[in-house]
Amino acid sequence: MRPGILGKPRSYRDHRLAWMTCFALLAACSSLSRQPKNDALNEARHLWRDTAEIQRKDIAARNWVRCAVAAYQASESGSAAQQAEAQDLADNCTHELLGYLLDVKPGAWSAQSLHVLDQPLRVAFRDLPDSLDDGPVALARADEVTIPPVMGVRYATRGYGVPMVGWQARCHDKPICMLYPPEGLTRTLVAWVEPGDDGVAQLIVSGMREHPDITIGKRSVPLASDPSATLAALYDRSHINRLAVWNLIGGRQFALREGLYLLDDYDPDKTPVIMVHGLGRSPMVWAKLTNLIDGDPSLHARYQIWHVIYPTNTPQLLNRLIVQRSLDQAWHILDPDGTAPAHQEVTLIGHSMGGVISRLIVSDSGDVIWKAAFDIPPEQLHGTPADLAMVDSVFRFHPYPGVTRTIFLAAPHLGSPYVDSLIGQVALRVVHAHAPELDALIRVTTENRAHENPLLAQDYERYGLSSISTLRDAQPVSHAAQSLMPAKGVRYYTFAGDLPGTNPPGDGFVPLKSALIPGAVSTTIVKDGHQLYLNDEVLAKILEILRQP
Structure with a gap:
């Protein structure tokens, strides 16, 4: 036999053993090539399962990091079922890791x-x-x-x-x-x-x-x-409801908050839904509706929600001006050129007095309200230019540009007879308004007594000037404002409550005949009280309206 390479003779059996070993190695390599290079999913499974038995949180947290990484890597490939399992493992491990980290570093x-x-x-x-x-x-x-x-x-x-x-x-x-x-x-x-x-x-x-x-x-x-x-985290930090109630009886902190507030980053392509609260209320009343809109992916992709705060103890017409100024200020900051799509199609939603303000925002006053207050035009009145300009802006206005749709919830468009009830009379004496604009109005009327509507002067003398007094149907200026309807091209929708046994029929505060105005695209009446912003049927209908083109 020929000597081997190492100097020792090889037998046929040796050659045969060598070939068998080679084939076995090739088979093993072939088998390994069919296995994942890194069984990340299996590693994540073991880490997740084994870490449940670990008592020390720092050791467990280290394993959760490794588990999340392995699960992420496993999510990159594999069957749909494996990817889904890997995602669950990644989320579970990250969830536990965050719990540990936020406890250790709470700031x-x-x-x-x-x-x-x-x-x-x-x-x-x-x-x-x-x-x-x-x-x-x-x-x-x-x-x-x-x-x-x-x-x-x-x-x-x-x-x-x-x-x-x-x-x-x-x-x-x-x-x-x-x-x-x-x-x-x-x-x-x-x-x-x-x-x-x-x-x-x-x-x-x-x-x-x-x-x-x-x-x-x-x-x-x-x-x-x-x-x-x-949204819940924001509301949890707020004490604005308490301020809103104090505002009615003279508290000034709520008025300092007046303005328009974004709940998310401004998006020039998303339609603003601007929500206006009612008497003695705050934007907190919109919690459920805001949650419904933000929680619907299709609506959230289309709309951005803005909340308005205004002092609800002041008269309706002054509140209309305050809301208008809040809108002006916001648009001056967000879209000074007025070219953004968001600026061209705005939806207003108002509850109670906020609904009345929303109607006035989209109305053209002409000289209707002015003539209910004075018998001569503004330029013939005596007073400082600043005072006369202020009074003019309260009594004369145009539809706010860009608002194309309004939704009224339990709005006393024609006033409320409950103001003349015992509770209403108490409210008239308790609710006080303080505003520079009211001071300007008093100065102008004082200098022009001969040209002031005597019925208006008598009403001011007897009932004062506040949000409650301007809910009276007999108040001359309010009565004139009731005739104003949304401008042509503005779609509006009305909602009203009808509680059994109320007289006159209505929600216990706003009669049906006051909440329902002609020309609405749709009218919805529900057997409920004044707080329609909590009524599921009403909210479902609002979402239906928002889903329309």
Whole structure:
């Protein structure tokens, strides 16, 4: 036999064994090639299961980081069922990790590098809303925010990541800051964990307006969101309801809040829905309707919600001017050129006195109201130019440009006879109004007694001048304002309550004949009281209206 390479003879059996070994190795390699290079899904499964038995939170948190990374990697490929399982694991591990991190670091967060035990973790913010500046952002898991009963149910959208709420104090260095609630900004965010390019795990906290999806591998996956938690977090910080009640009896803090407020970042392409509260109320009455609109993805994509605050102790016509000025100020900041699509088609929704104000906002007064107050034109009255201009702006106005649709809920368009009841008489004596515009009106009427409507002067003398007194049908200026209807081209819808046993028929405060005005696109009457903003039938109908072209 020929000597072998190593100097020892080989037998036929040796050759045969060598070939068999080679074939076995090739078969093993072939089998390995059919297995995933990195069984990330299996790793995530084990980490999630095993970590449930770990008592030390820091060790568990380290495992949740690794679990979330492995699950993210597993989401990049595999069958639909495997991808769905991987997403659930990623969300579950991230959810637990966030619970740990927010307990350890409860304050505001910024981009940073940290360690979870011996596991490096980089916190990165991505695509945050423009309204959240470069400063730290307070974070909360959305599922830890309680939804108050007044908002209805929680509306959350399933998707990749853990829904979050971000909060930041209101800014003061830009004009738009004036349009943010004094309580601060709450924004809908989402968080997930992914591997960084350098192999370091990253906790991503992201906004959603620009990029509502995440790309994992070759597929696009919707991100999870919980807009209800965002709204609830804002309302939880507010004490505005208490201020609204105090405003009626002379409190001035609510009046200091007058203006228009954005609940989300301004979008020049989305239609504004501007909500106007009623007597002694605040924007909190719109909690349920706001939640319904934001919780419907199709409506949220089409509309942006703005809330108006005005002092409800002042007369209706002055409140109309205050709301108009709030709109003017907002548009001057948001769209000074008046070219944005959002500026061309606005929807107003008003409850009670807010409904009356909304009607006046879209009406042309001509000289109807002026002639109910004075028997000569403005230019012939005596007074300072500033006082005369103020009185003129209260009594004479045009339809507000851009408002194409209004919705009236339980609005006393023709006044309310309940003002003459015992409770109404008490309210007339208790409700007090303070405003520079009223001072200007008093100065002008004092200098022009000979030209003031004597019936108006008598009414002022007997009942005073407040929101309650101007609900009286016999009040001359209010009576004239009742004749004004929305301008041509403005679609309007009326809603009224009809409680059994009320006399006259109505909701216990506003009679049906006062709430229902001619020319409405639709009229809806429900067996309910004055608080129609809580009635499910009414709210469903409003959503139906908003879904129309």
